[in-house]
Structure formats: structure tokens, C-alpha cells
Amino acid sequence: MNPFLYPKSQHRRTQQPRSYSHYPSYKPFLRAEFGRQCVYCRLPDGPKGQDAFGVDHYRPRSLFPTLENVYSNLLYACNCCNRRKGDFWPTSDEMRAGQFIPNPCDHVMFDHLRYQSVRVVARSPAGERAEKILMFNDDESVQYREFVVGLIQLAEQQRNRLRATITEIERQSELFPNRIQALSPEKTSAENELIKIEHYLLRLGGGPS
Ligand SMILES: [Zn+2]
Known part of the structure; x- marks a missing residue:
């Protein structure tokens, strides 16, 4: 069993939480939704505990304030990926060049990223961009x-x-x-x-x- 593998199909959301006006309230739903693993680096939250994980806004709050508490914009990510992603959002040129950070709901993650043993390898411009921003292969990780x-x-x-x-x-x-x-x-x-x-x-x- 190796938990560090990227899904080969798109994720269809299964949780249906009611609306909350404070996005951290969605965390338990997101944890269940994404199998207790970071959507970006695939780290399971078990060993480190869920305090080492947080709610990621795929479209950052600074640029898309109306999506702050919208469940479909929220993902479960380890604090490291969440912090490194920060306010990143591709420009329209970058988007056209496929230089976005993929997520499991809108993309097939395995088309962009895969694991070779315990190291992440990019398979597309989006994967390369994600690898550069999220630094999947730093020594500690x-x-x-x-x-x-x-x-x-x-x-x-x-x-x-x-x-x-x-x-x-x-x-x-x-x-x-x-x-x-x-x-x-x-x-x-x-x-x-x-x-x-x-x-x-x-x-x-x-x-x-
Ligand atoms: Zn992560």
C-alpha cells in the first residue's frame, strides 16, 4: 500500500454540507471528501493529524471573495501546500499555456502529476507549474x-x-x-x-x- 499516488479519474463530490458563513466549518466535510489526504501532494493526514491540514481556497479569497464560503471552491490540503499556494492564480496567458495548479475535482491529477517512488514527477505544463510553486520534492517532504x-x-x-x-x-x-x-x-x-x-x-x- 502506497498512499502517495495520484487519482486516475476526476473526483465527484460526495459530501453535501449545509451552507456555512465561516469556511473552516467545512473542514470535517472536506476531510471526508478527500479521504483524509492533501489534494495536491497526497500526504495522508493520519500521521501528522488534521491540525497539520487546512481548508484551501482553490480560487484564492483575495481574487474571488464571493467564493470564500462556497463548498465547491474548497479543498483539503496540508498546511505546507496551502501556504505555498497562497494567492496563486494563473493569468489568462498562463491559463492558455496550461500553467495552472490542477485539482482533483476539475482535472485528472494523474495526467499532470505522478509519483516515482516517493518523488513527484510532472507530466504536463500544469504539473510543472504545480511542482514549482508547491515544491513537492523538498528534502523534508x-x-x-x-x-x-x-x-x-x-x-x-x-x-x-x-x-x-x-x-x-x-x-x-x-x-x-x-x-x-x-x-x-x-x-x-x-x-x-x-x-x-x-x-x-x-x-x-x-x-x-
Ligand atoms: Zn500537500
Whole structure:
């Protein structure tokens, strides 16, 4: 499981919050909408927590004040991407040249950006522009992704070991019914550990909470 992959199809919004006059109120909806991951760099919010994430105005408030509290203009982004994007909005010339920052609702992100291992590679002028402004491959980001992917691999190995242990206990229980009681605590302990590991994996990789 690698959470750092760009979607290959456009996102259709699923959340339907009521209207709020204060845009931060939309944050929980946006978090669920975008699978707890930054729409730009794909960082899951699990390891760092949602305080490290914020509400991004795709069309910046400074230029489009009427869209400040409009849900369709709002995205879920890590603080780093949100800060670096700032008030960026392409000029009409830049727009014609395809030099915009793509978003998953209006564009197929994979057409513009993709991951090679833990580094982002641009696939279009928009991807290049986004990479330049959002600096996806700064040292800290790359190292942090390596760290997250490494933790996921360790958790996956542990999950596989626990599954094998549970299967083996079940096999033993069938072969030797008189040992079921003796094996039961071991099985319960492995099952509890498995639940914990699966929870870690969800947190590390984004996805449903
Ligand atoms: Zn980000």
C-alpha cells in the first residue's frame, strides 16, 4: 500500500454540507471528501493529524471573495501546500499555456502529476507549474514520505505475520479439538493485535476514518 499516488479519474463530490458563513466549518466535510489526504501532494493526514491540514481556497479569497464560503471552491490540503499556494492564480496567458495548479475535482491529477517512488514527477505544463510553486520534492517532504512508506511496510509485514498465526491456530484447533481452550488466549491476543495494526495502517495511509 502506497498512499502517495495520484487519482486516475476526476473526483465527484460526495459530501453535501449545509451552507456555512465561516469556511473552516467545512473542514470535517472536506476531510471526508478527500479521504483524509492533501489534494495536491497526497500526504495522508493520519500521521501528522488534521491540525497539520487546512481548508484551501482553490480560487484564492483575495481574487474571488464571493467564493470564500462556497463548498465547491474548497479543498483539503496540508498546511505546507496551502501556504505555498497562497494567492496563486494563473493569468489568462498562463491559463492558455496550461500553467495552472490542477485539482482533483476539475482535472485528472494523474495526467499532470505522478509519483516515482516517493518523488513527484510532472507530466504536463500544469504539473510543472504545480511542482514549482508547491515544491513537492523538498528534502523534508521526500524524507517524510520515505518514513511513512517504511512504517506502512513494517505494519504490513506484522499484519501478514498475525494473519498467518491466526490461520495456524485455527488449523491446530480443528486438528486437535482438545487444545481449543489452550489455544484460545493466543488467538484472542493475535486478533487484538491485528485490529491495532489495521488501525495503524488506516491512519498511515489515509482512507476512511
Ligand atoms: Zn500537500
